[in-house]
Amino acid sequence: MGFLGIVLALALLVGLAFRGWSVLLLAPAAALVAAAFGGEPLLASLTQRFMPGAAGFLAQFFPLFLLGALFGKLMDDSGSVAAIAQTLTQRLGARRAAPAVVLAGAVVTYGGVSLFVAFFVLVPMAKAVFRAADTPRRLMPAALILGTSTFTMTALPGSPAIQNAIPMPFFGTTPYAAPGLGLLAAVVMLAGGLAWLTYAQGRARKAGEGYGGVERQAPAAGDPDVRERAVTARDFDTAELERGASAASAPGFLAAVAPLAVVIAVNLAMSLVVLPRIDASFLAEPRWGGATLSDVAGVWSVAAALAAGTAALVAIHWTRLSNLKRSMDAGANASVLPALSVCSLVGFGAVIAGLPAFGLVRDAVLDLPGGPLVSLAAATNVLAALTGSASGGLTIALEALGPTYVDLAARHAVDPALLHRVAVIGSGTLDILPHNGAVVSLLALCGCGHKESYGDIVMVGIVPSVAALAVVIAVGTVAGAF
Structure with a gap:
């Protein structure tokens, strides 16, 4: 009965979330369903398992949600995201429409701009450059997914994405875990995605296919459906995009990109130079939680x-931020609902992990052939696919199995940095299934449907990411983390 309860709870969570129900309600409700089938006390499951799990995640990662959303909103209101996208698309020109959109998305997201901020700025520019090149509009979502949701989110070392931060407290790693393997994975993802886009463009050109006919009306940032999908999928409440005060004109390219360069440089310096040299022995005191530097260094670096x-x-x-208070308030507010939504998923995972029947699931995952790297990749893939959220699936997997993998790594002499990179890349593969909130919202913004565009999203988002994951596991098994 306990295993049946886990299956029913997951079905309830996934099915109703896909229909637009709030995860804030679904996660505790599904957790209680699983607890009831497992014969566990319901109130104790809610207050002693669900809430500590959710609160623990919030305590660790809320600064990153807050600062990330604030930074993204100010980049948007200052006109910097628009300036970067416009410059890159103009420089590459209409003949390179798809690579221009990929590059623009990669620059802003690797620099720390939230995904949905990038979507709402990049989509109109992508439409303009695709129209000028007479490139099929149906390829636009794939180009945007490749640039914003693959190698910059999971592979490039130092990425400030929340997905790259989540494994750090579990494995004692930094944002630059296994940088060589991360770069290798990024090359595989980018090369594979661009190769498919080039092939698809060539095939369309031979068939005489142009930009496309009448577009569907794009939803507004505050649309309730877009908002609900966004907060489950990523780290920004799209309703706040309509608030704040936007600059009247865009800045120059260098001024626009300078804050992104600061994020990258400070992250690198904190991770590799500053924090390794400080005396953090005071963290061991009870008043600081009895922590070690490795427990907090990654979050400190990104924050x-x-x-x-x-x-x-x-x-x-x-001078461009005409109402700084309003913009900052909107940015801060944009972090709250996504953070609480992911916390709710984490609480759900804590209840599931505490059920006696979960031992069957854990043993089945750990017994997969190929060792801990393969089983970790499988666990993050499956949970990210079920939840439609890379961050949610990754956190559930690590909350339930993180300590087990740390023990296995020590037993098999596996570098925790390798576990970090495999877990992050694994979370960013099958999360891009049709029910993923980012995919659904992006298709609506681009005026496209699943039937015409989702196949290309699979070929640039899922296939190269799975290939990159396989390469990292194979190379990491032979050569270790580097």
Whole structure:
């Protein structure tokens, strides 16, 4: 009965979330269904398992949600995201429409801009450059997914994406875990995605297919359906995009990209230079939670980088931010609902992991052939696919199995940095299934449907990511983390 309860709870969570129900309600309700089938006390499951799991995640990662959303909103209101996208698309020209959109998305997201901020700015520009090149509009979502949701999110070392931060407290790693393997994975993802886009464009050109006919009306940022899918999928409440105060004109390219450079530089310096040299022995005291530097170094690095980037952004674009208070309030507010939504998924995972029947699931995962790297990749893939959320699936997997993998890594002499990179890349593969909130919202923004565009999303988002994951596991097994 306990195993049946886990299956029913997952079905309830996935099915109703796909129909637009709030995860804030679904996760505790599904957790209680699983607890009831497992014969566990319901109130104790809610207060002693669900809430500590959710609160623990919030305590660790809320600074990153807050600073990331704030930085993204200020980049948007200052006109910097638009300036970067416009410059890159103009420089590459209409003949390279797809690579221009991929590059623009990669620059802004690797620099720390939230995914949905990038979507709402990049889609109109992508439409313009695809129309000028007479490139099929149906390829636009694939180009945007490749640039924003693959190698910059899971593979490039130092990425400030929340997915790259989640494994750090579990494995004692930094955002630059296994940088060589991360770069290798990024090359596989980017090369594979661009190869497919080039092939698809060539095939369309031979068939005489142009930009396309009448577009569907794109939803507004505050549309309730878009908002619900966005907060489950990523780290920004799209309703706040309509608030704040946007700049009247875009800045120059160098001024626009400077805050992104600050984020990258500070993240690198904190991870590799500053934090390894400080005396953090005070963290072992009870008043600081009895922690070690490895428990907090990764979060400190990303938080410091986003804070420094925000400060640089305000200093550079002070005159453009016509109502700084309103913009900052909107950015702060944009972090709350996504953070709580992921916390709710984490609480659900904590209840599931505490059920006696979960032992069957754990043993089945750990007994997969190929060792801990293969089983970790499978666990993150499956949970990200079920939840439609890379961050949610990754956190559930690590909350339930993280300590087990740390023990297995020590027993098999596997570098925790390799576990980190495999877990992150694994979370960003099958999360891009048709019910993923980012996919559904992006298709609506582009005026496309699943039937015409989702196949190309699979070929640039899922296939190269799975290939990159296989390469990292194979190379990491032979050569270790580097």
